[in-house]
Amino acid sequence: MTIAALVLGMLSLAAPASADRIKDLGGFQGIRSNQLTGYGIVVGLPGTGDDNLEYTIQSMKAVASRFGLQLPANVNPGLKNAAVVIITADLPPFAKPGQKLDITVASMGKAKSLRGGALILTPLLGADGQIYAMAQGNLAVGGLGAEGKDGSQIVVNIPSAGRIPDGATVERAVQTGFENTPGLTYNLARADFTTAQNVAAAINSRLGAGTAQATDAISVSIRAPVGGDVRATLMSEIENLDIVSAEPSARVIVNARTGTVVINSSVRVGTAAITHGKLTVRIDESERVSQPAPFSKGETTKEQKSAVGVDEEKHPIFLIEPGPRLSDVVKAINAIGASPADLVAILEALKEAGALKAELIIL
Template sequence: MTSSSALFPSRKAVLWFIVSTVWLSCTLAVGAVASNTSEKLARVKDIASIEGIRDNQLVGYGIVVGLQGTGDSQQTTFPTQTLASTLLRMGVSVPAGAIRVQNLAAVFVAATLPPFARSGTKLDITVSSAGDARSLEGGLLLMTPLYGADGKIYAQAQGPLVVGGYAISINGNIKQMNHPNTARVPFGAIVERAVPLDIEGKSQFSLLLNDADFRSAEAVADAINSSLKRSAAHPLDSRRVILSVSPGEEVPAFLAEVESIEVPIYPRAKVIVNERTGTVVIGGRVVLQPVSILHGGLAVNVVSEFQVSQPGPFSDGKTKVVQQTNVDAFDKPVNRIELKQGATVDDLVRSLQTIGASARDVISILQAMKSAGALEAEIEVL
């Protein structure tokens, strides 16, 4: 007869089995969460666009009237010529040389014509001074035709200006806030001609990725096919994905469904450097290799002082100004930074802050690290 201890496991064995099972479940769950969080998702409409469905730029030249003496000066001749031409079209013949006004300004008008805009659609416009006007505050833009790249008129602009700043000049003292020479006119333009764009009946569209990448193009096509449950997309190159519309399927509904699909993205590792402002932006995917950085500097100061050489009394000498130049050179001590295996961007930033590196120093160090092969990322200089 067997003992009960052989048939039934002990309490320690049961407890160990339960703990092991819970630990394994938690490990698998954490691993699944980590794998999911490591993959970034974005909607198709945020990373790509449909070829042919695009904006169009419009520009025009006109005049702004109603300014309170802050318009173009008499040295700027083309505003008066424009005013003379405008008056001539209205039946008033005035020589351009006889016009003496400071309440008008010549401006350029810019607008963006969105896709599928039809006749009567209203657009926002931006008005900027083309002469030496001090401010456009209180001005009224007269009717201005807006031209496309083909030279045709697509919209007409007119309306009161909204200026987000001011400029006051009294007795040579100027007080200015923001940029009073640029203004906006909300819904200030009306579309007169539509850009022909018809998507009805088309069986294929090209999806253009914002950033060219073969892996992203393949991932976008796989996600679209998986969501639509049919082979509706296939990558053509690193930027284009061809979309096929089924016979009888509504094109707007098809494109809307495609644009709402979330797809994995694989952004490039980049370091953005702005030399003018000293701004450095380092992406989170940047990989650092073990490297030792020695950073120092040589500072040279040149100081010029002007002293007066005064001759002695009862002498024939003359008083002269003599320039004294002093040159000082300081060799700064070398600062050392060591990045070991597995170092992150945060470690690099903290180390650079520790040694007191300026933005210019950081730019030089990053470029040197890239040349040494310790920075696995693309450096883009703005």
């Protein structure tokens, strides 16, 4: 794949400025998801569990005690069919009791696989230590593992983690307080003073002068009447306003591992002369047998033969005029036959020479 095919395919998507809905650029402060975590037991495993880990034994005894069953202190149940797990979930904003959540279950012990297991009823806690959901259900595991008697094994994906769709039920709602805060604050996902000013201007144009004010490159404060129904209507109207996004900062993103290069439409270069060549030194070694004539009393010997050659690809110096856009930069570099790996070196050299007017980010 050429550099032009790699990058120029994005030209039709790039524009100096574009119209976007406000809801696609960020979100209102306080309207966010919350992370939940739980500690539980998965049972019903086909011999792929934690075996006899001490904390697994303690957990199983605690589960048994919920149902009035007291195991003797000197009795340790065989636990190859059980595993201690950590459960995680995201509680979306405005989630109400009775709604379902998807959960992720991952082993925290020696379990080889959770395939076929069932999670025992487990509370999910928030950062404040309060219970917000209860989780339970049969796991769906995408990975698998197999092991032979000689110790050979094969593992596909990650069999020690799985998911339970709709595996948790919300028991408590998180109060956002958006209906009675002094005002609303809209936060951009990416800091940009121009875009923040454009958001404030669009809101003022629709709802009246002085309604919104950009407080920094991220936040826009909005005056709003108190009341959940009034604010819900107001926020819906604001989210669907169209604004002209600011032209993004000039950036060149390079993934050195895969050779992927992405150049946005804001990139400019100054006057620069580029040449690209490759020097290859080749040494070929071979052996030749020297056979003396009959009755000459000579000895058969091996002779080493070497051939040394140098190949150099020559490319003319290519001049880049000042101020070209993305298409000109790509065409110029592609004209000298640079591969993605070579392009990284060329871009770094242009940056060091001060000719690349962009931020160079190498992943």
